[in-house]
Every structure is written in C-alpha cells, then in structure tokens.
Amino acid sequence: MKEVRRLWSKLRRTPLKERIYQALKVLNMQHRRLQQLLARLQERDKELFNSCAMAKAWGDELHAVLYANELVELRKLTKTVMASSLAIEQVVLRLETIEQLGDAMVHLGPVVKIIQGLKGQLTNIIPEVAVELENVNNVLGSILIDIGEAKGAEVVASNEEALKVLQEAEVVAEQRLREKLPELPTPITEKLPVVASSSVSSGGRGFDLEERILQYIKDHGGELFISKCASDLNVTPQDVRRAIEKLASEGKIRTI
Known part of the structure; x- marks a missing residue:
C-alpha cells in the first residue's frame, strides 16, 4: 500500500x-x-x-x-x-x-x-x-x-x-x-408471517442467533421482514434465512 x-x-x-x-x-x-x-x-x-x-x-x-x-x-x-x-x-x-x-x-x-x-x-x-x-x-x-x-x-x-x-x-x-432480469414469481413478499411454537422456551441455551430471531418474531407480532431483521440484529440476510430454516426444521416456527 x-x-x-x-x-x-x-x-x-x-x-x-x-x-x-x-x-x-x-x-x-x-x-x-x-x-x-x-x-x-x-x-x-x-x-x-x-x-x-x-x-x-x-x-x-x-x-x-x-x-x-x-x-x-x-x-x-x-x-x-x-x-x-x-x-x-x-x-x-x-x-x-x-x-x-x-x-x-x-x-x-x-x-x-x-x-x-x-x-x-x-x-x-x-x-x-x-x-x-x-x-x-x-x-x-x-x-x-x-x-x-x-x-x-x-x-x-x-x-x-x-x-x-x-x-x-x-x-x-x-x-x-x-x-x-426476470420478475419474481408471485405472490412473493418480503414479509414472512410466522408463529413461534408454544412449547419452545427462551431459556437454557443462551441467546444464540436462532433464539434472538425467535424472540424477534415474538416481539414483532409474528411477522418478520428479513432485511429489517438482519439490520436490527446486525447480521446478514443470509444468516437470518439460515436461522429461519433451522427453526422451521426443528418445529419451533411455522409459516401461516
């Protein structure tokens, strides 16, 4: 340099x-x-x-x-x-x-x-x-x-x-x-309506990214804007996407 x-x-x-x-x-x-x-x-x-x-x-x-x-x-x-x-x-x-x-x-x-x-x-x-x-x-x-x-x-x-x-x-x-570039398939929206499973506890494992996102979903009435969530939590949209996939696969959230 x-x-x-x-x-x-x-x-x-x-x-x-x-x-x-x-x-x-x-x-x-x-x-x-x-x-x-x-x-x-x-x-x-x-x-x-x-x-x-x-x-x-x-x-x-x-x-x-x-x-x-x-x-x-x-x-x-x-x-x-x-x-x-x-x-x-x-x-x-x-x-x-x-x-x-x-x-x-x-x-x-x-x-x-x-x-x-x-x-x-x-x-x-x-x-x-x-x-x-x-x-x-x-x-x-x-x-x-x-x-x-x-x-x-x-x-x-x-x-x-x-x-x-x-x-x-x-x-x-x-x-x-x-x-x-082709238009996105419809209907596609940035808002991801999800609900958290009532059987999931917020304690015990510490606040890793999945827990932070789970709490974020609860705090925002079950709605998640991926880019805004990423900005608020200071992570990338890809991190949020991977965390949501993991939470969904574990049955901790589901789309509605």
Whole structure:
C-alpha cells in the first residue's frame, strides 16, 4: 500500500496529459473489475431465481420467500454495481476530451465529485476499487490545484452536475436490469408471517442467533421482514434465512 501511495505521489508531479492518461488506465481497470463482479452477481441471480421458482412450484412457501428476499437484496447490490460502472464510463469519456488546461477546468470539477460519490457507494461492496478511485481523485485533485495556481483563481467543482450523472446512471441501471432480469414469481413478499411454537422456551441455551430471531418474531407480532431483521440484529440476510430454516426444521416456527 505504501508503494502504491509513493507511485501516485510521484505521478502528481508529472505533466497534465500523463496524469490524465494514468488516471484513465486505472479507471478502465476498475471498470473491468465492476463488469466482472456484475457477471458474477447476475449468475447468482439466475441461481436464486431458479431456486425460488422451484420452491414455489413445490408449494414450499417458506423457502420461496427466503430465496426471494435474498434475490431482492442481491438485485439492490447489482443495481449499485451497474450504476457505478456506467458512471465510470461517463468519467472516462470526459477525461478523454481533456487536451489542455482550459478543458481540464471545465471537466475535472464534476469528475472529481462523481468519483467521490462512487467511492462512497463502493467502499462496502468492493473496497479495493474504492481505494483506487480515491487514488485517482487525489491525482485529479492535484491537477485542479495546479490549474488554480496557474490561472490565479479557485476552480469550483460542480456538485449539481456530478449528482445528475450519478442519478442518470442509476436510472439507466434500473431500466437495464428490469429488461434483463426476470420478475419474481408471485405472490412473493418480503414479509414472512410466522408463529413461534408454544412449547419452545427462551431459556437454557443462551441467546444464540436462532433464539434472538425467535424472540424477534415474538416481539414483532409474528411477522418478520428479513432485511429489517438482519439490520436490527446486525447480521446478514443470509444468516437470518439460515436461522429461519433451522427453526422451521426443528418445529419451533411455522409459516401461516
């Protein structure tokens, strides 16, 4: 990591075109990473959809709902990754038009803000990409500083234009996913109505995840939103799904 920082620090002292060229190389590499991740997510989407449809066909509502909920969360992630990939494409297009300082003054401000937004979106999804985006932004930011010193004026980055690019990328990603991915089998809902068996005691084993979820179901009137439960208990939706499957197999809860 220190070596990478030294390389980027050295790059900040190179001419404008060389800095732009190196930033473009890194951005294109991160774009490929996101495309590879997107392919894996879409493959997982197919697997979950088929599992959901199969469970539905067999009348297994519990597993159908669990698969559907995992699919909903996966598609949220897929949308974020696709939107980020589209936004990077826009950044690359803008950087490729820069030939001189005047061009940089027009394009770099919004680009820096776009990359900042992307870094925030991707930090918890694919952190290595977020780190590289931060490095790119540091170099582009140094160009903005150089421009300000050369022109004797402060270069102001446009939040509005950056926000517009990010929002447009999100809209396009949503449209593409809607066209590309099949709709969930119906009726599928995030809410999982369950009741706890009256024979189950809440004591004796300590509060492991199954007991916490069992108590959570009781506290919420027998209704369970998987993503909200996962957030409230600080676990993943997959953890909740596995715990529910175990509780159901042990007869401690049942769907109604």
